Every structure is written in structure tokens, then in C-alpha cells.
Amino acid sequence: MEAAVFISSLVDCCALIFLSVYFIITLSDLECDYINARSCCSKLNKWVVPEMVAQALATVLMLVSMHWFVFLLNLPVASWDAYRYVKVPMGNMGVYDPTEIHNRGQLKSHMKEAMIKLGFHLLCFFIYLYSMILALIND
Amino acid sequence: MGLHQTPAAVTGPPLAAHSDAAAVYPAHPAQMHRYPSLQPVYQSVSGAQTAPPAQTQTQLYTQPSAGAAQLSPSLASLSLQSQPPEALRAVNLLQERSLLPPGAVPPPVPCLPQDLQKINCSPEVFRCTLTSIPQTQSLLNKAKLPLGLLLHPFKDLSQLPVVTSSNIVRCRSCRTYINPFVTFLDARRWKCNLCHRVNDVPEEFMYNPVSGLYGAPHKRPEVQNATIEFIAPSEYMLRPPQPAAYLFVLDVSHNAVETGYLDVVCQTLLESLDSLPGDTRTKIGFITFDSNIHFYNLQEGLSQPQMLIVSDIDDVFLPTPDSLLVNLSECRELVQDLLASLPQMFGQTMETQSALGPALQAAFKLLSPTGGRMTVFQTQLPTIGIGALKPREEPSHRANAKDVQHLSPATDFYKKLALDCSGHHVAVDLFLLSAQYSDLSSLGCISRYSAGSVYFYPSYHKQHSPPQTERLQKDLKRYLTRKIGFEAVMRVRCTKGLSIHTFHGNFFVRSTDLLSLPNVNPDAGFAVQMSIEENLLDLQTVSFQAALLYTSSKGERRIRVHTLCLPVVNSLSDIFAGADVQAITALLASMAVDRCVTASLSDARDALINAAIDSLASFRSSVLSIQQPGLLAPACLRLFPLYILALLKHKAFRTSGSSRLDERVFAMCQLKQQPLVYLMMMVHPGLYRVDELTDEGALNISDRTIPQPRALQLSVEKLSKDAAFLMDCGTVMYLWVGRNCSPVFLTEVLGVESHAAVPLNMNQLPELDTARSSRLRAFVDWLRERRPCHAVLHVIRDESPLKAEFMQNMIEDLSESALSYYEFLLHLQQQISK
Secondary structure (H helix, E strand, O other): OHHHHHHHHHHHHHHHHHHHHHHHHHHHHHHOOOOOHHHHHHHHHHOHHHHHHHHHHHHHHHHHOOOHHHHHHHHHHHHHHHHHHHOOOOOOOOOOOOOOOOOOOHHHHHHHHHHHHHHHHHHHHHHHHHHHHHHHHHO | OOOOOOHHHOOOOOOOOOOOOOOOOOOOHHHHOOOOOOOOOOOOEEOOOOOOOOOOOHHHHOOOOOOHHHHHHHHHHHHHHOOOHHHHOEEEOOOOOOOOOOOOOOOOOOOOOHHHHHOOOOOOOEEEOEOOEEOOHHHHHHHOOOOEEEEOOOOOOOOOOEEEOOOOOEOOOOOOEOOOOOEEEEOOEEEOOOOOOEEEOOHHHHEEOOOOEEOOHHHOHHHHOOEEEEEOOHHHOOOOOOOOEEEEEEEOOHHHHHHOHHHHHHHHHHHHHHHOOOOOOOEEEEEEEOOOEEEEEOOOOOOOOEEEEEOOOOOOOOOOOOOOEEEOOOOHHHHHHHHHHHHHHOOOOOOOOOOHHHHHHHHHHHHOOOOEEEEEEEOOOOOOOOOOOOOOOOHHHOOOOOOOOOOOOOOOHHHHHHHHHHHOOEEEEEEEOOOOOOOHHHHOHHHHOOOOOEEEOOOOOOOOOHHHHHHHHHHHHHHHHOOOEEEEEEEEEEOOOEEEEEEEOOOEEEEOOEEEEEEEOOOOOEEEEEEEOOOOOOOOEEEEEEEEEEEEOOOOEEEEEEEEEEEEEOOHHHHHHOEOHHHHHHHHHHHHHHHHHHOOHHHHHHHHHHHHHHHHHHHHHHHOOOOOOOOEEEHHHOOHHHHHHHHHOOOOOOOOOOOOHHHHHHHHHHHHHOOHHHHHHHHOOEEEEOOOOOOOOOEEEOOEEEOOOOOEOOOHHHOOOOOEEEEEOOOEEEEEEOOOOOHHHHHHHHOOOOHHHOOOOEOOOOOOOOHHHHHHHHHHHHHHHOOOOOOEEEEEOOOOOOHHHHHHOOOOOOEOOEOOHHHHHHHHHHHHOO
């Protein structure tokens, strides 16, 4: 049972890692002028909700299986995702808005955010891996 | 992947190979050659000629080559000596009352060697908030002043050199156009002033067609003029240049017909049909809408225009594939017929709904194959179809404007449509003529991101407000006949080390510092904010280049390039000495508008006050050697608190008095889209005493003598009952007549017998044959012709209903819940000495 929980959160974490990498690649494409703002933002906006769902899934899994430390580790990221999604002003076209992304250094801050998330997900990946192996051994 | 690559990224044709030139070449042209005055305008200078045999003009190169290092001692000494200490003279604002210069506030002159400054870009086109750039970001942070550029790139210029050349010389790495501030290392190599890369001079460039000389590339017009226009070769076109295409989308609901705007629009359009910019390919079309959308078939050969009605507004389609947007010269009579009959066609309409969203979609479908300009006239809130808006303003909230809501758009439909339009080179201009709340914050998005402009005529009605009618007519005339550029892109480049982080203005930022402007017009201003990413050590000067690539209305692809050069300094006092107070105010206004939308109005107001406090505190602590009591400011920034107070009392940011939300949002749009000169007129109106105009100090322009009265402070204490005063606020002028004004003035200028006989709604100065009348009219006409928008004149006296608005512009006075100028200064002083 433990192993199953950790295996699914490991898979979930892999998906989140791939998503973060995709975000970083798309944002750096925009920085280097390979794509334009509109296509970049529509690509990124498409994956905002799936990312939020995946992160919420991981958090809930940890809550349900009563691993409090990992749950508390995941909770800030999940709530930040939700806050960012809800706080989009009404006139904007999603979390990534093509008219605002070049203003006030938003491109840089989104890049930083994606990097931090990547680091966090890598950390979680190793935590889940270790816990999964422990669980498999103890079974 | 919709949008195409930028044309400016296309690599130019290969540069000519090195040839061994025997001439010794000076390293820096500025060192040794006297730059002649700007070349007179000449056309089509062709540069693609076979080079004549290399005859070196040896007499030009007798001086030894001067290294770039020689520039530094001269500049260093300049920064200490020729920098006028006048700019840094500490002024105690609490004591000195008369701060305004007699005429217009002159822009500061950058501290460059005279020969560089002579060819530098005109401040009317390109202005920087700090004319001496700090060397490091930490120094800039200490000065607490914003660093940014204000551009007016497509301004109507009287003298513009135009160059045709088969290959335009650009830097190989950063693609900067060659400009007067590059360094020539020898006869064949030049060093870019933005990225410092050494490039080769192509063979054709060595020949100067103007003087016929060979071997003097620094004398070519591209290197002699900071503002120049190139005729672009075909590498700069992604598709054949588009024809001028104009589409007019008119609201014909019952409300619209009531206001009577259709008469004015159709009449003005009929008169200006000949002067619409364009050539024989010009296209024109019309769409009208209420709850349905009406198209007009103007095919050549029809006896009269045919109206086609589409009532399915949820899925808009074009009823016929062509002949809705027709060639103007071929179908001219039909167009004239349509314009003559349009006002009567809807005279009896009872439709009250307005389907603006579907009409815009239909118009976009019609214009998207070619691109062009869409002009939308709207008189109410759009009520049905996609993009319908709800009334969000509560009249009860107006009085308590501590926190104004609803400054951001309600829906992203208009923004998305604007981005679609921008991708197809369509610009949308919006004329809003409504009396009720029409959610300008949402509707304005359609213009803001498609490089259009917003015009607002609140409570427009042909009978109830004739000044608005006059204003619409004159503004429309200018709008239809002014110069226009199509499918344009603009790129602003700066020297390595500086980077642009925020843009202000009506355009879409397609990628880092590439601005997509479907239409560019001479009345649009832009602003950018910069930061210093790497320290500018070893640099004496930095340069900025704005390059605008556009299609002229005659189908020619042109590039207008402006280059500005500014010195780099590393002391705080030099930075303050070079501060440009008007540019700083304009940039702060744009930043405050952004802050209003992202945070709140009170945040923006606090930020404005803090800008004044921080910069004056920094001056006091870092630059002043002797601490004196009072509120001290450098002479170049002495008007800064006054301008900040003017902004706080401006319609966009004021909290006192009830201002309608649409008017506030429009004032914010104006702050962001107007060029600097007109913006300052609106923020700080000019007040002049006009009852005793003399010819002393008058200007003589083409046999007219224009009196130049002194600009007065905006305070009631400067008004006196025995005189008449003229206030120039940009779009409106007030002529205030005092109660005891001399009867001579009343009879000779206004044509009335006594003060009580001045009509309450007088808008014209009668053309009387007296000296006073001609002087005043010359002055008013001179003020009026120096701006693109028409200024309505109101003659007011004490009992006029407009007196309240006149008094609201008295910035220095105390008004309900707003500080007077002196109190504001005391508040600043208190905060600084905390």
C-alpha cells in the first residue's frame, strides 16, 4: 500500500519535472526570439491547469497516506499555484498574458519561478524514490 | 505558430571585401572634422555606383590619427567646466515663488562636445529622463530618479534626409544602422557604438554621391544626420507593400442617430476624400451596425450602393467575397453617394441594441487579407453579441474616490481581438461619443494593443454641445489627412550594458524590444524604461537608436532611424545636473497609470509623492555640501514638485471632486499615448494675461507678429479682476474675463459693451479690425496650430458654468481635500527631514 502511494507520487513527480522543463524551454525560446509572445503564452496557459491538478494530486496523496512532512513540503507549492491561478485580473488572457509578459521583467520572474519549481520537483523526486525503495524493502 | 519572423532580423547582403586603401584615416571623425550643418533635404541619393578609381583625398588626412582615448580628457574636462553650475544651483522652493520660465520650459542640453551635440537627435523626437547616464545601477538607485526614453518617432518633420541605397550599412552582430556616433578605425572599418564590434565598410559606401568624393565614408548623409530615412530594399519586405485600406465602422443605433454624429462624420469624410493618404490603390469600405451588421456593396457598375444585412451575429460571415472593400478611385461616385445618404438612411431607426463585438469581428474579417486601418465610432455600451459589457460604474462611488474600481478590462475579448488584428496588420482607432458609462477600460484595449488611438467626446450631441461638434470635426479632419505608415515594426536598441524592461504606449510587444505597430501616426508618443545591467565602465558615451520600418501610404517601404548619444558620468551631482524634469514627469505619469491598474489608485498617488520625496532627499544628502534650511532642489528640478502636484490633481489621479470613470480612464489613456510636448500642456496648462498684449518680445513668423506674454503661475492670486487671462490646457482653452476688465478690451476684442453682456457660451473670438483683437487672435492661432488636436476656446466669466473647470486647473491653490502648492512643499520638507 505504501509502495503504491509512493510509486504513483513518483510518476506524478516525473510528470511535473517534465512540465517544468517544458516551461523553461518555452520561456527561453521567447527570450531568444525563436517564438513570439502569443504562441508562447498560449502554449504555457494550456498547461497551467494540468500542472495545478498534478501538484494537488501529489499533495492529497501525501495527506491521505499520512506522510505529514512531505505533505507540508508540498502544500506551499500547491497553494501558490492555486493563488496564482485565481488572482489573474479579469482582462488578462490567463496566467501568462502576451501583452504583459515583456513588461516589468515578468519574463525573468516567470523563468525564475519555473527554475525554482524544477529544483523543488527534483528534490521531491528523490524523496519519493527513497521512500518507495524503503517501502518496497519493508514490504 | 502564427506570426512571421521579424524582417529586421534578415541578414543584409554580404559586405564588400577589404581593399587596400592607402589613405591614412582619422580614428574619430568628431575629433578633427568640422561637421557642416545638416544637409538640405534631397531625394533618392543612389548609392549603388561603381567606385571611381581610388583617388585618395590626401589633403583631408594630414592630421595624425587621433585615438578614441583622446576623447576622454576632453570630455572629462567638459564635465567639470562646461557643465553649467546653473543647473545644480540649489533653489529653496519655500522662498522662491516665481519658478516658471517666461516662455516654454527648454529641454536640457546633454553635456557632449559641441560637434557631437550639433548632430545629436532633436529633443522633439527623442528625449531621455537623465541627459547624463549613470555609470552603474547602484548610482542610478542612489539618485532615485527613473531612467527612460520618450520617443516621438513619426513626428511630422520639416527637414528629413531621405537616402536610397541598395545595401543599408548595419552592424553585423547587433544590426544597428550606421549613425553619426560610430567610430571609423580607418578608411575601411567602423566600430559599432552599441555593441563595439568592428565591421567593414562596403565598397559602395566609400563613394559619397552628394559631394562626389571617394574615400570619405564619414561624410555620407547616414553618418552626418541623427534622423534619417532609408528607402528599404526588398529584403525588408515579407510581402509586397500593402495599399492604404480604410474601413469605417459606424454605430447607427437610435442613440447614435440622436447625437447626430453621422452628419459630421460623413460631411468631413466627403470633404477629405481627396486628401486621404494613399495612391491609386487606396481601398475604402463601410460597415454600420446596431443589433445587426450592415455591409455595403460598392462594386463599380452599380447604380447605387447596395446594403446587405447580416443578422446572425453569433457567427459572423461576409455576405460577398469582394466589393465590400473597394478601390477608392474606381468607385468614387458610389462612395460619395453612400456618404451623402447615410445620415438619412437611419433617421427613423428604433433599434437600441449595439452589437459592437460581432461588428468588429466582421470588420476584422474584411480587413485581414490586406491589413489597414479600422475606424470605429461607438456611442453606447455594447449590449448584445460577443463582447457585450455590463455597466460597472456605480454613480454613488464617484464621490468617494479613495479606491477607484474597474480600471482594468472586464473581458479579454477586445484584447484578443486586438492581438489578432495586430497579427494581420490592422489597427483599430476608437471614437467614443457616449453620454453614459461605456466601459472605456475594456473598449480601449482594442486600440491599445493594435497601435490605434482612442478619442473620447463625452456627452456628444449636435445641439446640446456645439463645442464638441467643432472639436470632432477638426480632430476628424486631422485624423483623416495626416501622414500614416502601415504594417510597421519598431526596434529600440541601446548600448551594451543597458536594457529596456518596460514599454509604455499603444503597441504590442512581439518579442524583446520589437514593437509591432500595425499603423504608425505622427501623433503617437512612446516611452520605455531602462535599467543598467552591466556597469558602463570605459564608456564615454552611450547611444540609443530607434528604427521604425513602415510602408508609406504610397506603397514604399521605408525605415526611419533616430539616434541619440548621451554622456556617461559617475558622480551623483552630474546626474542631477542633467535631469530633464519634463521627461521625468511624463515617465512617472505612465508608471503611475500602470500602477493604478495593477495595484490601486492610492498606491499610484503615494508612489508619485515618494518619487518627489526620494529624489529631493537624495539631492540634499548626497550633493549639497552646506545644509541649509528649507526645501532645496537643484535648479533643473525646481519645477518637479509643481509637476507632481499637477499630476496628483490631474483628472486621471485626482481623488477630490467626482469624475466619471470613463473620463478618468480616458485621461489615463492620454497620459500613456501622447507625446511629451502635448502631455505637459495637459498636465500643467499655460496661463497668460492677454488684455494688454504688447509687441515687446514678439515673434515674427511669416509677416505675422505674435505677441509672447509671460507664462504665469496657476494660482488665483495671479488672476485679477481688472484683466483677462488665457489658459491653454491642450485640448481646451479658457479666456477668463475679469469683472472689472477694461471696457476697451471688451469692445475691441470681444465686441460687447459690458462684462454682463459677454455671452455665456461664446466659443469664437470675433474678427474685429483692432490692434488688440488681431494680436490676441494671432496669439491664439499660434498656440492652436502647434498641436495635432483641436483646442476649443471658451470665453468665460464669473457666472459661467465652466468656471469650476477653469478653477480646477489652478494647481497651486487649495481645493477640497487637495493640498495647495505651499502645503505640498511643507509636506515634502517634513518627509525629507524625517
